[in-house]
Amino acid sequence: MTVLLKAGEVVSKLPPHLTYADGTLSIKGGLALSDPLLIVLDEMPSEPLSVDVGSGTEVKIIIEIRVEHATGQSIELNLIARRNARVKHLLVGEINGTATLLQNIDGYRDASLDLVDAFASENLTARVHVGLLEEGAEAKLRALAVSSETQSQTIDVLITHSAKNTFGDMTNIGIANKKGRIVLNGVEKIEKGMKNANAFQTLKGIILSDEARVEVNPILLIDEYDVKAGHGATIGKIDEDALYYLRSRGLTVREAERLIINGFLNPVINDIDDTAIRERFVELVNQRI
Amino acid sequence: MAKLVIEDLHVSIEGKEILKGVDLTVNSGEIHAIMGPNGTGKSTLASALMGHPKYTVTQGKALLDGADLLELEVDERARAGLFLAMQYPAEVPGVTNADFMRQALKATSGKDVGLIQFAMQYEKTVGELKMRQDLAHRYLNEGFSGGERKRNEILQLKVLRPKFAILDEIDSGLDIDALKIVGENVSDLVDDSFGCILITHYQRILDHIRPTVVHIMIDGKIVLSGGQELIEKIDANGYEWVRTELGIDFDPEPEND
Numbered sequence: 001m002t003v004l005l006k007a008g009e010v011v012s013k014l015p016p017h018l019t020y021a022d023g024t025l026s027i028k029g030g031l032a033l034s035d036p037l038l039i040v041l042d043e044m045p046s047e048p049l050s051v052d053v054g055s056g057t058e059v060k061i062i063i064e065i066r067v068e069h070a071t072g073q074s075i076e077l078n079l080i081a082r083r084n085a086r087v088k089h090l091l092v093g094e095i096n097g098t099a100t101l102l103q104n105i106d107g108y109r110d111a112s113l114d115l116v117d118a119f120a121s122e123n124l125t126a127r128v129h130v131g132l133l134e135e136g137a138e139a140k141l142r143a144l145a146v147s148s149e150t151q152s153q154t155i156d157v158l159i160t161h162s163a164k165n166t167f168g169d170m171t172n173i174g175i176a177n178k179k180g181r182i183v184l185n186g187v188e189k190i191e192k193g194m195k196n197a198n199a200f201q202t203l204k205g206i207i208l209s210d211e212a213r214v215e216v217n218p219i220l221l222i223d224e225y226d227v228k229a230g231h232g233a234t235i236g237k238i239d240e241d242a243l244y245y246l247r248s249r250g251l252t253v254r255e256a257e258r259l260i261i262n263g264f265l266n267p268v269i270n271d272i273d274d275t276a277i278r279e280r281f282v283e284l285v286n287q288r289i
Numbered sequence: 290m291a292k293l294v295i296e297d298l299h300v301s302i303e304g305k306e307i308l309k310g311v312d313l314t315v316n317s318g319e320i321h322a323i324m325g326p327n328g329t330g331k332s333t334l335a336s337a338l339m340g341h342p343k344y345t346v347t348q349g350k351a352l353l354d355g356a357d358l359l360e361l362e363v364d365e366r367a368r369a370g371l372f373l374a375m376q377y378p379a380e381v382p383g384v385t386n387a388d389f390m391r392q393a394l395k396a397t398s399g400k401d402v403g404l405i406q407f408a409m410q411y412e413k414t415v416g417e418l419k420m421r422q423d424l425a426h427r428y429l430n431e432g433f434s435g436g437e438r439k440r441n442e443i444l445q446l447k448v449l450r451p452k453f454a455i456l457d458e459i460d461s462g463l464d465i466d467a468l469k470i471v472g473e474n475v476s477d478l479v480d481d482s483f484g485c486i487l488i489t490h491y492q493r494i495l496d497h498i499r500p501t502v503v504h505i506m507i508d509g510k511i512v513l514s515g516g517q518e519l520i521e522k523i524d525a526n527g528y529e530w531v532r533t534e535l536g537i538d539f540d541p542e543p544e545n546d
Contacts, residue, residue, distance in 0.1 A: 239379065239381075240342075241379040242379045242380070242381045244341060244342070244363060244379070245375070245378060245379040245381065246381065246389070246393075247362070247363040247364040247367070248339050248340075248363055248364075248366075248367055248372075248373055248375070249367055249372075249389070249393035249396070249397070249445065249449065250364055250367035250368045250393050250396035250397040250449070251364055251392060251393060251396050252364050252396070253364070255392065255396070256364075259381075259384050259388070259389065259392065260381060260383075260384065262383065262384070263381055263382055263383025263384035263428070264382070264383055265383070266382075266383035266384075267383065
């Protein structure tokens with residue numbers, strides 16, 4: 001089911017379990033929705049857009065932002081997962097021009113968040129904040145940025161553990177081609193007293209040309225002893241030997257690079273358990289590399 | 290009927306000349322063994338023909354059915370019908386053997402092969418090389434033993450069916466049983482549309498693949514060509530006799546090519 005928004009107003013007909021008022025799209029509680037909710041934004045909204053998922057509801061949400069000429073505006077997107085909500089979410093940001101994107105995600109008691117962000121924008125600063133606000137909230141976030149030509153993207157991801165027994169895992173990947181630039185900042189924060197919180201982060205960068213740049217900064221801020229946490233970061237070029245090997249079997253440079261990058265992303269792709277989101281993600285990546 | 294012609298090939302690596310004028314003609318239906326001590330340029334010949342970026346051809350020609358290989362990119366050479374079974378095949382994490390091979394088959398044959406037809410053909414070939422049945426779904430060479438990698442090269446050769454294959458020390462890392470399997474599979478491939486250059490130090494593999502011609506390469510040149518009798522002579526006496534009999538002076542160098 002597709003929801004179209006123009007200038008902050010919903011222009012498509014909403015089914016009975018959805019309501020829209022004051023920039024907030026609310027989904028009723030206690031539902032299991034198999035049909036993904038697709039929200040398409042083709043211009044920069046001046047007001048924040050929020051999606052509020054009611055208690056116990058299971059839903060897939062895909063938000064695609066495709067803007068031709070942004071001139072420094074910012075977009076604010078909020079996602080609220082109420083108690084026991086199970087949300088699978090894909091955010092696609094393809095914005096030409098200069099823009100800032102703020103994404104705030106709140107998880108309440110025992111909410112489960114399976115999040116994928118894919119950014120292929122021209123000059124973007126994205127700040128993603130996941131708040132695990134109540135006990136048992138869990139979030140898995142994979143953020144991917146692809147920069148080509150002279151695109152420059154900075155992706156800040158912060159997961160805050162503000163309750164006990166919370167789980168947060170982020171995998172952030174940057175792929176830069178030609179003169180593209182990417183900065184990935186990943187921060188996972190466990191506040192004092194939040195026992196048995198789990199925080200994991202993996203940051204990876206791939207550079208496809210001599211002039212491309214990727215910077216990764218993995219940070220764990222932990223103010224409690226009784227937790228589990230781990231992080232790692234890598235940056236590298238495409239392995240020349242692998243490229244030569246694939247080419248020696250007839251694949252062009254482009255085909256070989258594509259295969260190697262898909263291979264590199266494979267663990268992330270395989271981990272997206274929703275078929276619709278996974279396929280859209282793979283398609284997006286392959287359009288860009 | 291296909292023809293691979295190499296004329297007066299000179300190849301350098303980082304300014305140092307390794308091949309100093311190699312002449313070799315291989316017709317389909319033939320197996321040419323190139324033998325020689327370490328560091329004489331055998332692997333350089335293989336890599337230079339495939340177009341490895343590290344090697345610079347400074348002089349000479351290499352023609353595949355009249356097409357100038359040296360003008361072609363690595364992948365164009367493969368599509369022209371050349372295959373190199375590598376001494377050290379690379380690992381490619383996250384890319385399955387099946388995905389890779391299907392794409393390579395499409396690239397070299399120019400035809401899109403149906404998934405099911407491909408899977409059946411691939412599995413049959415896996416069986417012929419006595420490899421693990423889950424090979425299709427494993428990542429390309431990742432975590433493979435030395436012997437598995439070598440068998441995987443021959444498997445790729447069988448799937449892709451090039452006009453000419455160069456097998457660069459395909460015998461290293463293979464145990465006796467694997468050597469037999471690889472040898473038989475390669476022998477079975479040879480027909481009037483396929484020819485092969487086999488690079489080796491040892492005669493062992495030649496028990497299973499009978500070469501049409503044996504060449505001895507020393508110091509960047511083929512110094513002697515002949516039949517099976519050369520293999521026996523090398524097996525019995527090493528390469529010292531070449532020096533004395535032909536009056537060639539050469540310094541053995543560590544193998545690094």
